[in-house]
Amino acid sequence: MIRMTAVDKHFGDLHVLRDINLEVASGEVVVVLGPSGSGKSTLCRAINRLEPIDSGTIEVDGAELPAEGKALAKLRSDVGMVFQQFNLFAHKTIAENVMLGPIKVRGKSKSEAHDTAMQLLERVGIANQADKYPAQLSGGQQQRAAIARALAMAPKVMLFDEPTSALDPEMINEVLEAMVTLAKEGMTMLVVTHEMGFARGAAHRVVFMSDGEIVEDATPDTFFSNPTSDRAKDFLGKILAH
Amino acid sequence: MLDYFAPVTDNFGLFVDAFLGTLMICLYGAVGSLVLGTLIASFRVSPLPPLRAVGTAWVTVFRNCPLVIVLFFFAFGLPEIGINAPFLWFGITGLVVYTSAFVCEAVRSGINSVSAGQAEAARSIGLTFTQSLSTVVLPQALRTVVPPLGSVIIAMFKNSAIVGAFGVGGELFSTFATLVSARGLSIIPVLLGVAVGYLLITVPAGFGLDVLERRVAVSR
Numbered sequence: 195m196i197r198m199t200a201v202d203k204h205f206g207d208l209h210v211l212r213d214i215n216l217e218v219a220s221g222e223v224v225v226v227l228g229p230s231g232s233g234k235s236t237l238c239r240a241i242n243r244l245e246p247i248d249s250g251t252i253e254v255d256g257a258e259l260p261a262e263g264k265a266l267a268k269l270r271s272d273v274g275m276v277f278q279q280f281n282l283f284a285h286k287t288i289a290e291n292v293m294l295g296p297i298k299v300r301g302k303s304k305s306e307a308h309d310t311a312m313q314l315l316e317r318v319g320i321a322n323q324a325d326k327y328p329a330q331l332s333g334g335q336q337q338r339a340a341i342a343r344a345l346a347m348a349p350k351v352m353l354f355d356e357p358t359s360a361l362d363p364e365m366i367n368e369v370l371e372a373m374v375t376l377a378k379e380g381m382t383m384l385v386v387t388h389e390m391g392f393a394r395g396a397a398h399r400v401v402f403m404s405d406g407e408i409v410e411d412a413t414p415d416t417f418f419s420n421p422t423s424d425r426a427k428d429f430l431g432k433i434l435a436h
Numbered sequence: 437m438l439d440y441f442a443p444v445t446d447n448f449g450l451f452v453d454a455f456l457g458t459l460m461i462c463l464y465g466a467v468g469s470l471v472l473g474t475l476i477a478s479f480r481v482s483p484l485p486p487l488r489a490v491g492t493a494w495v496t497v498f499r500n501c502p503l504v505i506v507l508f509f510f511a512f513g514l515p516e517i518g519i520n521a522p523f524l525w526f527g528i529t530g531l532v533v534y535t536s537a538f539v540c541e542a543v544r545s546g547i548n549s550v551s552a553g554q555a556e557a558a559r560s561i562g563l564t565f566t567q568s569l570s571t572v573v574l575p576q577a578l579r580t581v582v583p584p585l586g587s588v589i590i591a592m593f594k595n596s597a598i599v600g601a602f603g604v605g606g607e608l609f610s611t612f613a614t615l616v617s618a619r620g621l622s623i624i625p626v627l628l629g630v631a632v633g634y635l636l637i638t639v640p641a642g643f644g645l646d647v648l649e650r651r652v653a654v655s656r
């Protein structure tokens with residue numbers, strides 16, 4: 195579903211993605227782990243070209259990423275993205291947030307988009323918040339709304355960039371639950387997260403990044419019990435120490 | 437006392453016509469420069485480098501040239517390349533083009549005040565650049581943009597006098613010039629009459645902007 199081949203990217207002198215080769219099969223859930231600054235967000239954002247890359251190729255569902263323009267917008271509509279900071283449209287209600295894409299991009303009628311939006315909001319448990327503005331919701335509710343907004347496009351893949359990192363601890367689970375449900379339903383997912391429980395429980399594969407490189411690519415069991423690289427051992431030591 | 441204002445009261449009809457003329461220039465000027473300025477602002481934030489270059493060049497030229505020079509170019513340059521129209525339209529066009537550079541910069545600062553995450557989220561659900569600008573970014577930019585835009589538009593209203601000075605008849609400033617120099621009426625009362633005409637446009641506009649500012653501030 196996603197295929198990255200020999201992808202390189204620099205921010206000025208900083209080499210943030212080094213020869214990235216990564217495949218995510220249809221229905222697969224891949225968790226990306228790695229220390230801060232290792233390039234996880236950049237990897238995620240490169241997949242729907244929010245960050246352009248210097249060289250290499252990225253394919254989504256067999257088609258190479260188009261350049262800027264209508265074709266790129268079309269591709270993005272098939273790739274759902276959930277951000278650390280939710281990024282709900284602040285001037286629109288929750289329902290309007292979820293309806294915007296289906297109306298503007300898919301050409302759905304208002305009533306059809308509204309029905310779908312309400313079903314999705316029901317599914318993530320916040321249908322009763324539909325007419326509120328994002329600022330009136332808790333972080334966990336906002337993130338679930340953002341997941342519903344992405345799902346409304348019926349995407350082929352969902353990208354999550356640290357979806358629970360901006361949340362208070364008691365709200366993390368409600369978001370993770372929504373993600374686990376999605377994974378069980380067979381959604382193809384690439385998830386950057388520090389939630390080891392999710393990685394162990396829901397992921398098919400764990401990819402470990404360090405300094406812009408993919409250092410390990412293994413099943414969760416293998417990765418957590420038998421990391422091969424020193425960098426992964428070091429990382430796991432720090433993160434599992436407490 | 438009434439005698440003192442005879443130059444105004446005797447020519448009241450002329451003043452009313454002049455007021456309406458200025459009002460018309462202001463309205464066309466406001467609509468034109470808001471539309472054009474917003475368009476140029478969208479060029480300046482466009483993902484396409486050629487559009488950005490056009491936007492930057494536009495602002496650099498028209499924001500940094502005196503309005504009088506811009507007006508001269510429109511008044512004498514356009515006929516030279518075969519475009520002919522009543523002088524009034526050259527004047528309004530020049531005023532619109534000049535003011536659009538300032539509108540553009542006000543709108544652009546508003547666009548920059550909207551967090552980048554909003555535009556990224558818009559693009560990530562598949563909105564095109566234009567859709568994301570018009571449905572997500574600009575509506576939110578409006579909140580911060582009303583006060584600076586208000587100043588730009590009010591300055592434009594006053595600049596309409598310079599269009600008048602170019603000999604466009606039927607507006608306040610040229611009426612003042614005619615009454616005083618050609619008809620020899622005393623300057624101060626005529627000037628006061630003309631000033632009142634401008635204030636009748638700019639002061640209500642200022643109040644309108646205050647109301648608008650409050651309204652966009654509460655709506656999210």
Ligand SMILES: Nc1ncnc2c1ncn2[C@@H]1O[C@H](COP(=O)(O)OP(=O)(O)OP(=O)(O)O)[C@@H](O)[C@H]1O
Pocket residue numbers: 205208210228229230231232233234235236237
């Ligand atoms: N727009 C940018 N311009 C310049 N440098 C950037 C930019 N975005 C990210 N970087 C740098 O690129 C490197 C990788 O950033 P990235 O955000 O991908 O890391 P990350 O693994 O997601 O880290 P974190 O866990 O902190 O989110 C970092 O050193 C970061 O400072």
Ligand SMILES: [Mg+2]
Pocket residue numbers: 234235236355356
């Ligand atoms: Mg990150």
